[in-house]
Amino acid sequence: MPAVGQSGFTVVAEVPLDKVQALKDYLHPIGYDIKGNGIVDFSSFHKLHFCCFVVIDDHKRNPGAAPVLVFEGNVDGGTADFLREMADHPFLTAVFAHCRDAPAERDLLVQYLLERDLGYNAYYISHPGRTVKDKIDEACLMTALQGYLDQNYQHLGGLAPAAVRAELQTQFGPGTRFAWARTPHDDLLRVRLWRGVGQRLWPWATAALLAALAYVSWRHLATVGLVMIGVLVLAASYVARLRSLESSDVQDPDLWESGHAAHARSIEDRQTQNHLTSLSYVKPGPFRLWTLRAILGGINLAARYTQVNGNLTGIVTIHFARWVILDGGIDGGKRLLFLSNYDGSWEKYLGEFIDVASRGLSAIWSNTGLGPQRGFPNTTFLYRTGGARDEQRFKAMARNSQHPEQIWYSAYPELSVINVSNNKAVREGLYGAVPSAQDWLTRF
């Protein structure tokens, strides 16, 4: 069976000021009791990995911005198909009845949602090609295998590793309810390409490209010379402009959280996964905006083609994350919305960013701030010093940019990214090639 890819939608709909509280009041009890609220059972949407509804009302900080409802979704297959299915349920109509100009009729509502889907500027999926069913099936397989190992530990302990694996293959093979595990899981083309070829060959490919360029330059020295001078001049003027902006940027003086950050924090840690909604303002001017777009575009490419194995440049706790550039900034500028579904505590998540991915983080967020005179911790050359590494200031800014969501749903709240990767490796290794049987057995 061919692999099914995942997609993400970010529907942003305006909410009239007088309906904001009613919308929050409608959403809150559902989010508070995500399983037993009686209005909507999200687990009936089998293609849904994670979704979130958050009302962002920033008009105190930015009187010009209209309140919006952000509906984030991470689904199997295409966005339009999923929204059509979900719109069959009266829940969506009831939610969007609070939004400006939303139609009640199902097909028109789907069109309304698709028109307002801003997609993303950068999107990361931890296990592209693995559907909700895949993840849950593989978790069941793992649980069953663990149970078997528990019960038969005495006699298994005396066997050689290969013999243990052979016994498991028999007990969980054809004829049992896990017969499906025998068929290897098809991977998406781009995942296969990277894992099979890209990962090993990219240094050679880069070397070949450089050799080709060198050859071309040798043959057309003058033209290439001019082009290079042009590129250098552009780069130098970019850097000069960046440094002049950075020297005059004012970082947010606040080292402490404001009151509303406490609210965002109070809804965290009800399970082992958490969600984060962060909204910041892009610094004014086309320079900052285009730098941001370029960096996000680069991250999007890297995430899509090379970070396909449950690991985003060293961070192994993110399930799905995205960055979206929105309107509604100060004086007609833009805003940057970041939505993440991750494992573990906020403190660990941000700590990981600081320890492992501070450069990428600073490169993105140094183009934003909480408002005029409240910029991201100062950096030089976008990421080289300061920024996310200014630990306390960075964490205070992260908290102050957070908005508490009203509803957040996870299809597998008991599975961490590492669990999913491990379950995948166990399933693949039951029949497929493994470095050694003992190596495979240490996964249990």
Add this chain to the structure above:
Amino acid sequence: MAEINYGDTQGFLFSGYKRLGHASYHLLRFGDTAGAKSWLAGLLGRKRITSGRDRKTDFAMNVAFTASGLDTLGLNRDDLASFEAAFTEGMDEGRRSRVLGDVDDSAPERWDWGHAGANGGAVHVVLMLFARDARELTRRSEAEFDAYMHHGLSQARPPIETDAEAHRQHKTDGLIHEHFGFADGLSQPWIPGVTNEKLGGPPVAVGEFILGLTNAYGQRTAVPNVCKQSFGRNGTYLVFRQLHQDVASFWNAMKSAGGEREEQVAAKALGRWPSGALVTPGADKDPGQATTGDFTFTRTDPQGLGCPFGSHVRRANPRDSIVADTPEAAAVVSGRHRLLRRGRSYGPRLVDRYRDDGRERGLLFLCLNANIERQFEFVQQTWCNNPKFAGAYDELDPIIGALEAGKMGRLRIPSCPVRGHIAGLRRFVIVRGGAYFFLPGLNALAQLAGI
């Protein structure tokens, strides 16, 4: 160290006063602001508070305040907002209880102290006394009792007394053993200028424990202000939790899990043998010699065949084995979540370790850190109480893990060819009370007293 101001910092930061085996902890409430200030002024006037400079005395006393205590002493809302959010919200705040595992029998509503609804009311201040013998301690305690009652303070609960000698096992190296029977206090971070270099391991920045100095990120932790003046310099946050240990439940669980090998099972759960020796691959009985000083895991025990990945020792301080590029990088990351522990066991030892006698015993867990959320709470939430720690699916710390009532826990024991496991783990440690305190420097104390 040039930066540390020994004269202005309270002695408790530099020493647990091990030579002073008798201690009492007075958890008190202020009557009113005037009384609180005059009491504190009296304490300072009699030069009672031990500073870092005179920590090697025969009697020591230190004092720390909760957020509501500081509030009663006259700090306004802006001042309090400059303290860490965890401190001002308090240990018993809703989400924090989830994070720390303070649920069911350990929920703040059932605490003896530290929660506003407890019998004695909210705690404002803790006064800690340390003396060489019981008579001296009693004499000093009574003197302090007279002083604070005179100024309108009251006890939130009767003072908790501890006697270190009762827990010292002379047969095995003279080390103190906690109530489950394991040698305790063997692992402390080496903090240049504060603790002894012999503890080994990579040095931990002093700013992780003293506000105003350089921390593990190479930056200075922001210092709380009072009236816009830097008030928290040379101070720190003190975490204090009274942990009841259900010794009989623990050893009965170890016996059902391991039968005759119950001590080996218990050692796997803790990560050390009762003597304090680290559990190493291949060992099946106690070598008898404590492992002091630091050690690493990636070279000697990369697969957890000795000290299981989920064991208490490995969770409380993963050292070089947490997920990172290299063991050196991992050690740097671990170094940002260290605690300076200052606790003592309390309560009489249980005579028959399989039969409970209904008496109160356990550990007074005290630790010092400059950033509560990144240090103490991180260790609790992200390491000990994290069901996904080290790639696990649903396992908590087998010794202190906050298992839900009625739920059984398990621990995976890596071995070849297949892993074993311990089942039937319960919650063995119940929280009886707790609070976050601020331990100010001496100048700050003078400022609070209005001098």
